[in-house]
Amino acid sequence: MKKQYNGTWESLNSHEVPAWYHDCKFGIFIHWGLYSVPAYAPITWQLGEVPIDENWYANNPYAEWYFNSVNVGRGPTYEHHIKTYGIDFKYEDFVSMWKVDNYKPDKWAELFRKAGAAYVVMVTKHHDGFCLFPSKYTDYNAMKKGPKRDLVGDLTNAVRAQGMKMGLYYSGILDWRFAHDPIIEQNDNFNKACPTYEYADYAYNQSCELIDNYKPSVFWNDIGWPKQGEQNLPYLLSHYYNNVEEGVVNDRFNGLYHDFRTMEYKYGESNRMEKWEMNRGMGLSFGYNAIEEDDKIMSVEDTISLLVSTVSNNGNLLLNIGPKADGTIPKEQEKRLLSIGQWLAVNGEAIYGTRCSKRESAIDESGVQIHYTKKKKDLYVMLDKVPQGAFEVVIPDLSGEIRALDDKIFYDFEAFGTGVKIKIHSHQTSIGSIAFKVPGGE
Numbered sequence: 001m002k003k004q005y006n007g008t009w010e011s012l013n014s015h016e017v018p019a020w021y022h023d024c025k026f027g028i029f030i031h032w033g034l035y036s037v038p039a040y041a042p043i044t045w046q047l048g049e050v051p052i053d054e055n056w057y058a059n060n061p062y063a064e065w066y067f068n069s070v071n072v073g074r075g076p077t078y079e080h081h082i083k084t085y086g087i088d089f090k091y092e093d094f095v096s097m098w099k100v101d102n103y104k105p106d107k108w109a110e111l112f113r114k115a116g117a118a119y120v121v122m123v124t125k126h127h128d129g130f131c132l133f134p135s136k137y138t139d140y141n142a143m144k145k146g147p148k149r150d151l152v153g154d155l156t157n158a159v160r161a162q163g164m165k166m167g168l169y170y171s172g173i174l175d176w177r178f179a180h181d182p183i184i185e186q187n188d189n190f191n192k193a194c195p196t197y198e199y200a201d202y203a204y205n206q207s208c209e210l211i212d213n214y215k216p217s218v219f220w221n222d223i224g225w226p227k228q229g230e231q232n233l234p235y236l237l238s239h240y241y242n243n244v245e246e247g248v249v250n251d252r253f254n255g256l257y258h259d260f261r262t263m264e265y266k267y268g269e270s271n272r273m274e275k276w277e278m279n280r281g282m283g284l285s286f287g288y289n290a291i292e293e294d295d296k297i298m299s300v301e302d303t304i305s306l307l308v309s310t311v312s313n314n315g316n317l318l319l320n321i322g323p324k325a326d327g328t329i330p331k332e333q334e335k336r337l338l339s340i341g342q343w344l345a346v347n348g349e350a351i352y353g354t355r356c357s358k359r360e361s362a363i364d365e366s367g368v369q370i371h372y373t374k375k376k377k378d379l380y381v382m383l384d385k386v387p388q389g390a391f392e393v394v395i396p397d398l399s400g401e402i403r404a405l406d407d408k409i410f411y412d413f414e415a416f417g418t419g420v421k422i423k424i425h426s427h428q429t430s431i432g433s434i435a436f437k438v439p440g441g442e
């Protein structure tokens with residue numbers, strides 16, 4: 001019997017995170033929109049690592065913040081805009097320039113599947129207010145203007161045809177079509193947001209459009225929810241769960257409710273006792289940044305390290321790609337996705353469908369990082385940040401057989417005190433973390 005939610009916080013608080021969200025581990029985030037046309041941001045800092053005497057908003061590395069970065073009236077993006085487009089060029093003028101001739105949603109979905117992703121979260125409306133889906137509530141949308149396509153519907157169908165879950169991102173509290181004062185400090189995200197009931201109703205109604213028309217497996221709200229709409233949240237979330245039984249939501253509803261917590265780059269806290277999700281771009285931006293080239297984005301090894309450390313601590317990794325305006329996925333991003341997929345094809349047994357082991361991640365004296373996952377009674381051990389060439393590592397409080405998932409790893413193992421010493425002779429031909437299975441080891 002399907003559980004019904006009745007518009008109260010009490011009924012919502014009985015909602016449990018469905019198994020699929022615990023099992024899937026790796027998702028692809030997609031930031032694609034008007035901001036992909038200028039595709040510019042300075043390459044500055046990761047969120048959570050901004051130097052104390054610097055201003056994030058006047059030097060925003062998020063290319064999807066282009067409108068605000070110009071609107072602040074100073075800094076690299078403002079200068080770039082004046083030089084490239086001129087002082088009279090308005091952000092809305094990018095609409096007619098946004099042609100999606102290379103948008104091939106089936107190819108995108110195929111690439112995400114090859115990357116080993118189990119879910120996708122696509123931005124439907126970012127802070128700039130331009131909707132990538134047909135909406136009854138605004139003509140500022142991709143069906144009516146610019147691309148003249150239901151960009152969200154096309155990808156939703158393609159992703160589901162590949163057997164992946166489709167999630168949708170919505171910028172709840174921020175919409176610069178309703179409130180366009182420059183945001184120059186963190187609190188402005190809330191204090192300068194549109195304070196009208198009209199906008200709160202707009203956000204509620206568009207969220208219902210997304211739920212009713214696409215039934216997203218993840219409703220990924222960003223930054224916060226309109227204050228004037230907080231009393232309607234229990235109805236919106238009940239409507240969501242009553243229509244999308246497997247649905248999950250994140251923790252960006254003004255702290256009122258969540259299925260899973262989030263981190264973004266280095267910002268936020270995670271607690272392995274609770275389901276959470278790490279989201280970040282491959283570089284410092286979510287939207288495509290044309291000056292962020294191959295040498296400026298994460299290596300495959302670092303991305304696999306992030307996946308392994310996130311999953312072994314009860315998280316999912318939602319890794320962003322920023323397509324070019326025309327729908328081309330940048331080569332440097334595609335290359336990394338395919339390499340991650342190759343690693344997961346060999347080592348995915350230690351990732352997909354696992355749960356947090358009672359054993360916590362550790363660093364041995366040689367600096368090798370040891371991460372654990374479990375699946376029923378089996379234990380998986382993943383070695384990361386390993387040296388080139390041969391090395392040894394002792395896994396404490398372990399006994400019995402230990403088997404590398406990658407047959408290109410040459411190793412021995414032996415009992416060592418109350419643990420097992422693994423002697424790796426050669427691992428050159430493999431990329432990223434080295435995963436072992438210990439049958440019955442949990």
Ligand SMILES: C[C@@H]1N[C@H](CNC(=O)c2cc3ccccc3[nH]2)[C@@H](O)[C@H](O)[C@@H]1O
Pocket residue numbers: 062064065222223224252262263264267268269279286
């Ligand atoms: C995915 C990413 N989100 C940004 C806003 N981030 C937050 O509101 C936020 C980060 C974070 C980390 C831990 C807990 C809550 C958080 N909210 C957006 O401003 C970016 O353009 C991009 O869409």
